[in-house]
Amino acid sequence: MKLRLLDHLVCPIDKSRLELVQWEASSVKLSAEELGRIERVGLEPALFSTEITTGLLLNRTKKIFYPIHQGIPRMLVFPTGVARYFAEKHAERIARELPGFTLPQEKAMSGEETVLRTFSSEWVNYDWDEGSYWNLTHDVMYKSMNFMLNLSRRPVKDKLILEVGIGIGGSADYMARRAECELVGMDLSYADDPAYMHFGTNPFLHIVQGSAFAPQFRENTFDLVYSQGVLHHTFSTKSAFDQICKLPKLGGRLYVWVYNPHDDQRTLIRRAIMLMETVIRPLCCRLPASLQTVALLPLLPLYLIHQNFLAGRNGSPRIKYGLREAMHAARDRFTPRFAHRHTEEEVCRWFR
Ligand SMILES: C[S@@+](CC[C@H](N)C(=O)[O-])C[C@H]1O[C@@H](n2cnc3c(N)ncnc32)[C@H](O)[C@@H]1O
Incomplete structure (x- = not known):
């Protein structure tokens, strides 16, 4: 998780700001082009070059923590295998440094x-491996994303974008690089892990494990929110839509693709x-x-x-x-x- 992501995240339960507890981090070397992009938007390079691999995100009021495990903030509000693993592995340290803090224990949505x-x-x-993206070559897939999101007429350079349900993350990585935007990619599943493994070094791509039903972002935040082939795989496409449609800012855009x-x-x-x-x-x-x-x-x-x-x-x-x-x-x-x-x-x- 890049330090910069902290600016965008809130607690999915009460939407309050989260406090970062950093346990393991590394520094990524940024290229001249990447530094130029960061300078253009007037931000500190350290926000994009500091990679937190292990840590916690705290909601002090509720006394809950979200693990940052293998570089990914795990923001699901119901119990999951990875969160339990993290809590057991670090039980002693959590008890010593953060007495009384627990994992969130909300109920999952139906079938989640x-x-x-x-x-x-x-x-x-x-x-x-870039050889295939669904039944297309990756470059054809990217061209179709460009077309569907109308990027040539509505460029997203230096804008903040959210992809809901990134899957393996190829499109998200492409968007962040080619369209020169900052992109947050969220997915419910452990698809986040291979996505992070392949694309986690992109300083402008943030990967989060979370659900469309409990977004870990404030309303009115993104210039563009898009979701391709995701919402129809939830118990209620419309309920998922009703959540994510609150996330684009005024004048921002929302794109969804669902089965017909x-x-x-x-x-x-x-x-x-x-x-x-x-x-x-x-x-x-x-x-x-x-x-x-x-x-x-x-x-x-x-x-x-x-x-x-x-x-x-x-x-x-x-x-x-x-x-x-x-x-x-x-x-x-x-x-x-x-x-x-x-x-x-x-x-x-x-x-x-
Ligand atoms: C068919 S894949 C599409 C992935 C990607 N959008 C693409 O086009 O390659 C559907 C993805 O939606 C994710 N998903 C399903 N329910 C979700 C939810 N409630 N919140 C976020 N992601 C969800 C799944 O984990 C899966 O990775």
């Missing part, structure tokens, strides 16, 4: 723990896949990760044939799938607890 578990398996087992029902009806193959999803997903999401892998193995040849021989015949550039990509795509389709569909008209109404 399952969502955390399935998406963690989806991303932690998928090692980023028409896409699944466009071709015979898509209808067949949708039918399979309706049957398999509710069962598969409840299995432990290893059994999910076993259950999905028979589907992999279908993904390989479709992606490698049938898709992209209309000239659109497609990447070839190996087993890794096929398993990732199958997990994304068949393991999420929720995958709601929404029409364009419905989503437009949410914005009004």
Whole structure:
């Protein structure tokens, strides 16, 4: 966690400012270009070059702490494996230096723990290598992000951006570098860990583990908030939307991309896949990760044939799938607890 992130974070429970307790930190060397960017916005370089790898964020009034573990602030308000691990590992020091402080003990939103578990398996087992980003090459993916966020007409240079649900973090890293913005990437799952491993050295990208349902930011904060393929994977897309729509500042922008029902009806193959999803997903999401892998193995040849021989015949550039990509795509389709569909008209109404 860069020191700078402290300026943006608040307690997700009562929105109060947090106090940093720094236990382990390192200093990252900034390039001339990075120093130039920081100077341009009039901030101290140390805010971006100080990386806190272990520590705590305190809410003194509530006597709770959020761990900073392996460089990532863990801001979920309900008990998680990583927070418990941190509390046990540092129990003696916490008791000595911060007597009476505990982890937050709020209730998770409906199904949130399952969502955390399935998406963690989806991303932690998928090692980023730039070869593929979903079913596209990474540069095509970035071009489409540029287009969807309308970056050429609404540039975000030196602005503060939030991505809700960063997954493996490739788009977030790209945005922060190419669009020259400061970007906070938040995700519920342990996708944050591979994202941090691959992109954590980018001084303008902050990675946080948190949930759209309990945002760890003040309202009216960001110039742009975007979320791609995330909200429909929560128990209620609209409730998640209602939370994140408070985060852009006045005159700021909000972009969300969610599944729509028409896409699944466009071709015979898509209808067949949708039918399979309706049957398999509710069962598969409840299995432990290893059994999910076993259950999905028979589907992999279908993904390989479709992606490698049938898709992209209309000239659109497609990447070839190996087993890794096929398993990732199958997990994304068949393991999420929720995958709601929404029409364009419905989503437009949410914005009004
Ligand atoms: C299909 S992935 C999309 C990731 C990324 N946006 C992309 O396009 O590659 C959905 C992501 O949403 C995250 N997610 C689901 N529920 C969330 C929530 N309540 N808050 C934040 N992230 C959430 C999951 O952990 C997962 O990484």
